[in-house]
Structure formats: C-alpha cells, structure tokens
Amino acid sequence: MGEANAEEGLPFDLNPMYEGERVRKTNMYVELGGQDKPGFELVLFEPDSEKVKDDEVSLIGPDLDEMEEGGSYAYAMIYTVYGEQIEKDLEAVIERRNHEYQSYIQGYMHLNQRSEIWVRISTDAMKKGLKSLKQIGKATIKLFKAELPFIEKMEATFITDEAEVEKRLEEANKIYEARDLKTRGLHDEDVDEFYQCSLCQSFAPTNVCVVAPDRIALCGAMSWFDSRAAARVDPEGPNAPIPKGECIDPVGGEYSGVNEAAVRLSGGEYDSIKLHSFLEKPHTSCGCFEVAGFYIPELDGVGWVHRGSKVSETPIGLPFSTIAGSVGGGKQVKGFLGIGIQYFYSSKFIQADGSWRRVIWMASDLKERVADAIPEDMKDKIATEKEVKDIESLREFLIKVDHPVVKGVVREVDGVQVTDGWATAAEEVAVIPAAVDEGVATIQTGVPVGVEVPVTSLLTGGTGSPIVITLKDANIRIGKIIVKKKSK
Ligand code: SF4
Numbered sequence: 001m002g003e004a005n006a007e008e009g010l011p012f013d014l015n016p017m018y019e020g021e022r023v024r025k026t027n028m029y030v031e032l033g034g035q036d037k038p039g040f041e042l043v044l045f046e047p048d049s050e051k052v053k054d055d056e057v058s059l060i061g062p063d064l065d066e067m068e069e070g071g072s073y074a075y076a077m078i079y080t081v082y083g084e085q086i087e088k089d090l091e092a093v094i095e096r097r098n099h100e101y102q103s104y105i106q107g108y109m110h111l112n113q114r115s116e117i118w119v120r121i122s123t124d125a126m127k128k129g130l131k132s133l134k135q136i137g138k139a140t141i142k143l144f145k146a147e148l149p150f151i152e153k154m155e156a157t158f159i160t161d162e163a164e165v166e167k168r169l170e171e172a173n174k175i176y177e178a179r180d181l182k183t184r185g186l187h188d189e190d191v192d193e194f195y196q197c198s199l200c201q202s203f204a205p206t207n208v209c210v211v212a213p214d215r216i217a218l219c220g221a222m223s224w225f226d227s228r229a230a231a232r233v234d235p236e237g238p239n240a241p242i243p244k245g246e247c248i249d250p251v252g253g254e255y256s257g258v259n260e261a262a263v264r265l266s267g268g269e270y271d272s273i274k275l276h277s278f279l280e281k282p283h284t285s286c287g288c289f290e291v292a293g294f295y296i297p298e299l300d301g302v303g304w305v306h307r308g309s310k311v312s313e314t315p316i317g318l319p320f321s322t323i324a325g326s327v328g329g330g331k332q333v334k335g336f337l338g339i340g341i342q343y344f345y346s347s348k349f350i351q352a353d354g355s356w357r358r359v360i361w362m363a364s365d366l367k368e369r370v371a372d373a374i375p376e377d378m379k380d381k382i383a384t385e386k387e388v389k390d391i392e393s394l395r396e397f398l399i400k401v402d403h404p405v406v407k408g409v410v411r412e413v414d415g416v417q418v419t420d421g422w423a424t425a426a427e428e429v430a431v432i433p434a435a436v437d438e439g440v441a442t443i444q445t446g447v448p449v450g451v452e453v454p455v456t457s458l459l460t461g462g463t464g465s466p467i468v469i470t471l472k473d474a475n476i477r478i479g480k481i482i483v484k485k486k487s488k
Contacts, residue, residue, distance in 0.1 A: 009135070010135055010138065010139050011125075011128045011129030011130055011135070012105055012106040012107055012108070012125055012128060012130060012135075012139070013105075013106040014104050014105060014106070014139055014142070014143060015104055015106070016104055016202075018103060018104055018105065018106050019100070019103040019104060019202050019203070020103070020202065020203045021103070021106070021107075021109060022109055023107070023108075023109040023120035023121065023122045027122050027123055027124060028070065028120050028121070028122065028123065029064070029067075029069055029070075029121045029122060029123045029125070029126045030064065030067050030068075030069070030070070030071050030072070030073060030120070030121055031071070031072045031073070031118075031119070031120050032072075032073050032074070032075035032117075032118075032119040032120070032121070032160070033074070033075045033116075033117040033118050033119055034072065034117075034118035034119070034120075035118070035308060036072045037072045037073055037074045037075070037162065037165075038074045038115070038162065038165050038166055038169055039074060039075040039076060039115065039116075039117045039118070039119070039165065040076050040077075040114060040115040040117060040165070040168075040169050040172045041076070041077045041078075041079075041095060041098050041113065041114065041117050042076070042077070042078050042079070042095060042172045042175065043078075043079045043080075043081060043091045043092070043094045043095035043098070044078065044079070044080050044081070044091060044175075045080075045081055045082070045086050045087070045088050045090065045091050046080045046081065046082050047082070048082075049082045049152070049153060051080075051082075052080050052081070052082040052153040052154070052155050053155045054152075054153040054154065054155065055138070055141055055154070055155070056155045056156070057133075057134045057137030057138055057141070057155075057156045057157075057158065058134075058156070058157050058158070059132070059133055059134055059137075059157075059158045059159070059160070060157070060158075060159045060160070060161050060164050061073075061074075061159055061160030061161030061162075061164065061165075062160050062161075063131070063132050063133055063134070063160070064121065064126070064130065064131060064132055064133055065131045065132065067160075069123070073160050073162070074159070074160060074161070074162040074165035074166070075117065075119060075158070075159070075160055075165065076157075076158065076159040076164075076165045076168055076169070076172075077098065077117075077137075077140075077156065077157075077158055078156070078157045078158075078159070078168070079094070079095075079098070079140075079141075079144075079154060079155070079156050079157075080154070080155045080156075080157075081094060081144075081151050081153065081154050082151075082152055082153040082154075083150045083151050083152040083153070084150075084152065085150040085233055086150060086151070086233075087229065089225055089226065089228075089229035090226075090229050090230070090233060091179075092179055092221060092222065092223070092226040093222070093226050093227075093229055093230040093233075093234075093239075094144070094148065094151070095113075095114075095221065096113060096199070096219070096221040096222055096226075097144065097147070097148065097199075098110070098113075098140065099111075099112070099113060100199060101140055101143035101144060101147065102119075102136070102140055102143075104143060105136065105139055105140075106125065107121065107122040107124055107125025107128070107130065108120075108121055108122075108125065108136060109121075109122075112219075112288065112307065113219055113220065113221040113288070114172075114176055114220065114221060115169060115172065115173065115176070116290065116307055116308055133158045133160070134158070136158075137156040137158055140156065141154045141155075141156060148234065150233055150234075179223065179226075180216070180223070180342045180345075182223070182225060183213060183216065183223040183224055183225060183342075184345060186213040186224065186225075187213050187214050187347070187348075188212050188213050188214045188215075188244075188253065188275070188348065189250075190213060191212075191213055191224070191244070192243065192244055193228075193241040193242060193243055193244060194210050194211060194212045194224070194241070194242045194244060194255075194257070194258065195210070195211045195222075195224065195227030195228060195230075195231055195239050195240065195241055195242060196208070196209060196210060196211075196238075196239065196240050196241075196242050196261055196265060197209040197211060197217060197222055197227060197238050197239050198238040198265065199238040200219075200286035200287070200288055200330070201238075201265070201286075201330070203286070203287065204284075204286035204287060204328065204329055204330025205267070205330060206265075206266040206267060206269040206270065206284065206330040206331065207265075207266075207284050207285070207286040207330030208261065208262045208265045208266050208270060208273060208283070208284045208330075209265075209284075209286065210242060210258055210261065210273065210275060210283065211223065211224055211226075211227040212224060212253070212275055214253070214275070214276070214346045214347065214348040215253070215275050215276065215283070215343055215346060215348070216340040216342040216343055216346075217340055218283070218285055218286070218288060218289040218290070218338045218339050218340050218343075219286075219288035219289065219290065219340060220290040220340035220341050220342060221340075222239075223342075227239045228241075242257050242258060242261045243257045244256075244257045244258070245257030245258070245259075245260065249274060249352075251276070251351055251352050251411070251413055251414060251416075252274035252275075252276055252277040252280065252281070252351075252352035253274050253275030253276035253277065253348060253351075253352070254272060254273070254274045254275070254277075254281065255275075258272075258273055258275065259271060259272045259273065266284070266330075270284065270332050273332070274352060275348075276346075276348040276349070276350060276351045276352055277350065277352035277353060278293060278295065278302055278337050278350045278352070278353045278358070279295065279334055279335065279352075279353055280334075280352060281332065282332055282333070282334060282337050283332075283337065283338075284330050284331060284332045285327045285328050285329075285330070285331070285333070285336070285337065285338030286328060286329070286330050286338075287324070287328040287329070288338075289307075289324075289327060289328070289338025289339060289340070290306055290307055290338075290339065290340050290341045291304055291305070291306040291307070291338070291339050291340070291341055291343075291344075291366065292304070292305055292306075292307075292320060292323045292324050292327045292336065292337075292338055293327075293336065293337040293338075293339060293350075294314065294316060294318075294323050294326075294327075294335065294336055295334075295335040295336070296315065296316060296360065296361070296391065296394075297335075298391050298395070299360055299391065299394060299395055299398060299405060299422070300405050300409075300419050300421075300422060301358055301359065301360030301361070301398075301403070301405045302350070302353070302358050302359050302360065302361075303315065303316070303359075303360060303361035303362065304359065304361070304362045304363070304366060305320045305323065305362070305363040305366065306320070306341065306363060306365075306366045306369075307320060307324075309363040309365055309366060310363075310365050311363040311364065311365065311384075311385045313385070314361065314363070314385075315361055315383075315385075315388055315389070315390055315391055315393075315394045316391070317390070323336070337350075341369070341370065344370040344373040344374075345370070345373045349373075351411065351413050352411075352418075353409075353418060354404070354409035354410070354411050354412075354418050354419070355411070355412060355413070356374060356375050356378045356382075357378065357404040357405075357409045357410070357411075357412070358404075358405065358409055358418075358419075359378070359382050360382060360383065360394065360398055360403060360405055361382065361383050361384065361388070361394060362382055362383075362384055363384065363385065364384035364385055364386050367382065367384055380401060381398075381401045381402070381403045381404075382403075383397045383398070399423070405419060405421065405422070406421055406422065406423050407421040407423050408420050408421030409421075
C-alpha cells in the first residue's frame with residue numbers, strides 16, 4: 001500500500017504487518033493518552049447522511065509539529081459514521097476496530113480501548129514526513145472504509161486540547177455506561193448462542209475469547225449485543241456465533257459448545273473453558289484485559305488490579321505490569337485471570353470460586369470505581385493498599401474483619417463449601433519456633449511466579465523435621481525452595 005499512500009500524501013506504510021509494532025521510549029516522538037494524560041476513542045452513529053462530512057478530519061488542540069518531542073498529551077478520537085446497514089448497536093463494534101486498523105500504521109502504536117487508550121508516535125515516522133494527526137485520521141478512515149464496506153460515510157474529530165478532552169470524556173463515559181447497562185438484564189441461560197472474537201489472535205494465537213451475556217469481553221469493549229451485531233453485519237469478520245450446546249456445569253459456566261470452540265480456536269491447545277471460574281479451566285487472556293486478577297495461595301483468596309491503576313504495588317509485591325505479563329498471551333493460566341471491568345457487575349462473577357466472598361484485596365481506585373457492584377456485607381472485608389502492604393498485614397486484616405476465607409468460603413449460589421479456611425493453620429503458625437520463624441522461602445510456582453513468601457506463612461507445624469510445608473487446594477509446581485537460616 002506504500003505507493004498509493006505516497007500519492008495521497010501519507011508518508012507512512014499501511015499494512016497489517018505493523019500490527020504488534022511497539023514504539024519504545026528511545027524512539028518515541030510523543031505519547032498520547034496512556035497513564036499520564038486523559039484519552040478516549042468513541043464511534044457515534046449518525047442516522048442523517050447529510051450531517052456526516054465524509055472523509056473530513058478536524059483537529060482541536062496542538063498538532064504533532066507543535067508538540068514538544070518526548071512530551072505527553074491528551075488525545076481523543078471521535079468518529080461519526082453513516083451507513084444504510086449501520087445501527088446503534090454497531091457503534092462499539094466499529095470502535096473496537098480502531099485498535100486493529102490504527103495498528104496497521106507504520107510508526108504509530110495504539111493500545112487498549114475506550115478511555116484507556118495509549119498511543120505513541122515514533123521519531124522515525126516524524127523523520128519520514130509525518131506532520132499532522134490529520135494524516136493519521138485520513139489513513140484511519142481509509143482503512144475503516146476498505147475493511148468495513150457498510151460504512152458509507154465517516155468523519156473524524158481528533159482532540160489534543162486537554163481541557164476539551166476532559167470535557168468530552170465525561171460525555172463518552174456516559175455513553176460507555178449506557179452500553180454496559182444494556183447487557184445487565186440478560187443472562188447466559190436466556191440465549192442459545194454466545195459469540196467468539198478472534199481479533200486478538202494476531203498477537204495471542206491461542207486466545208479463545210468467548211463473549212456471553214454474563215461475561216463481557218475481557219477488553220471491556222464487546223458485550224454480547226455488540227458481538228451479535230458484529231457477527232450479523234460482518235459474517236466473515238472476527239465475531240461468530242458459538243452454539244451453547246449442553247450445559248456441563250451451570251455454576252462454573254461450562255458448555256459443550258464453548259469447549260468445542262476452545263479446541264477449534266486454540267488449535268487444540270485447550271479443550272475446555274469455564275466462563276465463571278477463576279481457578280478451574282479459566283478463560284484465556286490475551287493482552288487487552290482491563291483488570292488482572294491474581295490468586296494469593298497463602299490466604300486462599302483473590303486480588304484485583306486494573307490497567308492504569310495509581311497503585312504501584314499489590315500485596316504480592318508485584319505491580320500491574322508484572323502481573324499482566326503472567327496473565328496475558330492467550331493462555332489459560334490457573335491463578336491469573338484477565339477480565340473486563342463490567343464483569344464485576346455480573347451476577348455470575350467468578351461464582352465457581354465463591355464470587356465476592358473470595359475477593360480479599362483490590363487496588364483502592366478500582367474498589368472505588370466498582371463500589372456499587374460489591375455486596376454490602378463484603379465492602380469492609382476487602383482490603384486495599386491503604387490498609388495492608390503485604391501478605392502478613394493482609395492476613396491480619398482478614399482475621400480482624402472475619403473475612404469468609406478465614407473460616408472457609410461457602411458459595412452463595414448453591415451452598416457448596418469451596419474452601420476450608422485457614423484460621424486453625426494461622427493459630428498454629430503463631431507457635432512456630434523462632435529459628436524457623438526467621439526463614440525465607442523462595443517459591444517458584446505457577447501462582448504467582450517467583451514471589452518471595454515468609455516461610456511461616458506456609459507452615460502448619462509438624463513433628464520430626466522442624467519444617468512441614470502444607471500446600472492445600474493449590475495446583476502448584478515447585479521448581480525451587482530455598483530455606484535460609486539466620487546466622488548468629
Ligand atoms: S479481547 Fe477478545 S473480544 Fe476484545 S477485541 Fe480481543 S479478542 Fe475481541
């Protein structure tokens with residue numbers, strides 16, 4: 001597409017081979033959105049064809065050649081679309097493709113979605129003649145219309161003025177919320193089909209993305225309604241129906257149709273997936289999840305941190321970026337799970353594992369954001385970085401608030417006890433001899449990898465050998481344990 005682009009005044013290549021291209025800090029001209037500045041992308045359907053100025057791109061705020069090299073700027077991309085076949089349900093579908101098509105632009109890195117977008121433009125692209133975000137807008141519209149022929153007219157408004165982005169972001173958030181609310185009244189048992197999405201298989205080839213009424217896509221951008229609309233209008237595209245088949249486990253959300261899709265989509269890597277399970281046959285996670293969940297084996301509970309969280313460390317000593325590395329890649333990783341934020345509002349939220357009764361820690365900014373999803377009786381029992389700093393202080397907090405994991409979690413949905421609790425073990429730990437108390441174990445496990453845990457947190461006491469390590473209800477591969485005795 002290079003020569004055609006030159007004719008149209010676009011000084012860069014447009015090619016799917018650039019998907020997955022990263023712009024590192026050393027080759028970065030500017031950063032747009034991301035952690036430091038507000039940003040969002042939004043597609044709006046306009047039913048009146050006359051109101052859409054086809055192929056027009058306008059910019060509010062400084063353009064690329066007016067920006068300071070190495071700087072961070074606010075960024076909003078608002079597209080208005082018209083087409084005979086387009087309906088409101090398709091807005092989110094078209095919006096999600098912005099990530100894919102902008103990833104075809106050489107020297108332009110686009111990550112995430114909605115109000116989490118993170119864009120970088122390379123210095124190489126600027127040296128090759130990129131001057132204006134309007135060139136990016138023109139290229140994006142060209143790609144949209146080439147790939148989705150049902151878009152008859154498309155107009156783009158890009159904004160880099162920070163105050164304007166902030167103002168429009170409030171409106172965008174209301175639109176995202178209205179879309180999310182639409183799915184809350186519909187449940188898995190009300191439909192015959194779920195939907196697959198293979199959009200992220202370009203970088204996570206074994207990823208099996210299943211979108212169900214009670215489980216929004218882990219990127220947060222595709223609900224069941226959106227996926228259905230996408231499959232109807234673009235049957236050759238990444239979204240297609242998955243007949244549910246037989247229900248194998250109503251609590252965990254296991255269906256024969258989903259299992260067949262898992263085999264097909266993962267190339268035989270996975271043969272079963274439970275939609276509402278954290279620890280057993282969990283859903284795979286590509287790299288787009290809005291929130292990363294991590295199992296804390298010492299306390300038999302789950303913690304959550306989201307992309308863009310201001311919280312730098314979790315009680316297991318790892319930031320979001322490190323945890324994200326364990327979650328992603330299109331793998332089914334027991335002990336880690338990527339989800340969309342709206343999944344917290346699902347009545348089937350990790351229900352196989354005890355739902356909210358299994359949640360022991362959340363980043364405070366995430367807990368605030370989804371406060372209305374948390375059952376009243378659990379609100380004060382879930383710790384944040386404000387109350388605890390590590391596993392030990394988290395343990396003390398959980399005992400103090402009488403969190404269900406302490407005595408054992410009973411599933412609300414069917415009354416089944418899913419964990420035994422560790423109150424007794426905790427009491428025994430308190431009488432472990434001082435020499436052992438000072439030991440440190442370096443444990444290499446699947447959950448979480450390479451975390452240093454005080455050996456006392458794994459002990460239940462014992463006879464004969466001074467150390468007995470009991471790992472309960474855990475699927476753990478131990479590669480190495482180092483026990484150090486403190487020298488006198
Ligand atoms: S995370 Fe899943 S639903 Fe979202 S774009 Fe990727 S494959 Fe599609």
